[in-house]
Amino acid sequence: MSTKDVLLGTAGRKLVTIDGEQDVVRLQPPASPARIAEIERELGFALPPELSELLRVSAGLDMEMQESLDLASIGPCPWEGPLGPVMRLIGDGAGNFWVLELHPGMETLGPVWFVCHDAPVLVYQSADLATFVLDYLRFFAAPHDGPVSEVVEESIQRVWTQTLDIPRARLLDSEDTVLCDFARRLDDGWFIRDLRRAKAGDGIPIGRFGPKTPLARAGLEFVFAYGSRTRTQRFKTWLTGR
Incomplete structure (x- = not known):
């Protein structure tokens, strides 16, 4: 329909x-x-x-x-x-x-x-x-x-609360070119979530490290990533909003 x-x-x-x-x-x-x-x-x-x-x-x-x-x-x-x-x-x-x-x-x-x-x-x-x-x-x-x-x-x-996100280092030699190329663009401390075959209810915690958690995406693919932040960085955000 x-x-x-x-x-x-x-x-x-x-x-x-x-x-x-x-x-x-x-x-x-x-x-x-x-x-x-x-x-x-x-x-x-x-x-x-x-x-x-x-x-x-x-x-x-x-x-x-x-x-x-x-x-x-x-x-x-x-x-x-x-x-x-x-x-x-x-x-x-x-x-x-x-x-x-x-x-x-x-x-x-x-x-x-x-x-x-x-x-x-x-x-x-x-x-x-x-x-x-x-x-x-x-x-x-x-x-x-x-x-x-x-x-x-x-x-x-x-x-x-899920822990399915993959550290980028584990995907540097992936046979999946989308994941491999994406991982190589990111620094250590980033986590990748592949949602290309997602079903209802799958997702990614976009605020894992606070409201200023850095986010990235592999072009228009439904492959996303978020970067870690130190406690000091998160505390600064809490104080200043930045």
């Missing part, structure tokens, strides 16, 4: 919050040609054809009891996450967001990531926008389960 079909199919859908309150999904009006042109100027490249088509149908979904799904909110990744410009799809009400990275020539509207500040992690949510919309609305139907529920309620803490 196309993203447009999924979006149109949600109109009028009745939801029930975890607190038992009723809600109804409503389509937002289309984005104007001027707004679409403005987004492309901000990005510096043309929107993917599928996204342009979506915006000409609707700019998102409105729900009274939840935050709106916004397809026209474009900007930097929240919490200085290691992604390029993103579509900030929707928030969880606590300052965390589901986002979709945009770049020239992308053929699929995805994947969708969950960027969280408490704990500071980046978590893989869905392979594409259509799947995310269906999974998100599933979360607001009894029994309120599914991939979105799992990411919010389980994966954040699991990603924060």
Whole structure:
């Protein structure tokens, strides 16, 4: 099912919050040609054809009891996450967001990531926008389960405490050229996480060494890294914010 079909199919859908309150999904009006042109100027490249088509149908979904799904909110990744410009799809009400990275020539509207500040992690949510919309609305139907529920309620803490990240020194001679080349660009004290084959709930602790943890990425690959910081550096950040 196309993203447009999924979006149109949600109109009028009745939801029930975890607190038992009723809600109804409503389509937002289309984005104007001027707004679409403005987004492309901000990005510096043309929107993917599928996204342009979506915006000409609707700019998102409105729900009274939840935050709106916004397809026209474009900007930097929240919490200085290691992604390029993103579509900030929707928030969880606590300052965390589901986002979709945009770049020239992308053929699929995805994947969708969950960027969280408490704990500071980046978590893989869905392979594409259509799947995310269906999974998100599933979360607001009894029994309120599914991939979105799992990411919010389980994966954040699991990603924060996991020890799957690999010291760059162990990948210097990797037969995987992406990992090998990336590791050789980094200094000692960096840890690499390969999320090219991620499934919902996989992720990386982007704030492992405090709010100024240095982050890196292997081009447009979903291969990320973070650098260590000394206790003195972290204490300085706590004092000065730098």
